[in-house]
Amino acid sequence: MAVPAGAQSNPGDPVVTGAVQVTTNPMPVRSHTSPSIAVNPKNGRLALVESDVRGDSRACNVHVSADGGRSWARGGEIMTKPFTDCSFRGEYGP
Numbered sequence: 001m002a003v004p005a006g007a008q009s010n011p012g013d014p015v016v017t018g019a020v021q022v023t024t025n026p027m028p029v030r031s032h033t034s035p036s037i038a039v040n041p042k043n044g045r046l047a048l049v050e051s052d053v054r055g056d057s058r059a060c061n062v063h064v065s066a067d068g069g070r071s072w073a074r075g076g077e078i079m080t081k082p083f084t085d086c087s088f089r090g091e092y093g094p
Contacts, residue, residue, distance in 0.1 A: 060086035
């Protein structure tokens with residue numbers, strides 16, 4: 001049986017999986033900046049930073065993934081006091 005050209009895949013092509021929520025925050029009205037993401041080209045690990053522009057701390061929230069984004073863990077702090085407001089210009093992202 002022939003397979004349509006659009007349905008064929010090549011070995012080594014990226015595999016798209018379902019979306020995964022990074023945080024455990026259940027609030028439907030959370031207002032986060034657009035996240036910035038970095039990929040380590042040597043090992044594929046991901047680092048993501050975002051900020052809750054309407055939250056109390058407005059800190060940079062760092063998340064890391066060692067499995068291509070299937071699971072996430074809290075990363076370290078990247079801002080130093082007194083400069084901890086990561087969403088000062090929320091429209092620009094963290």
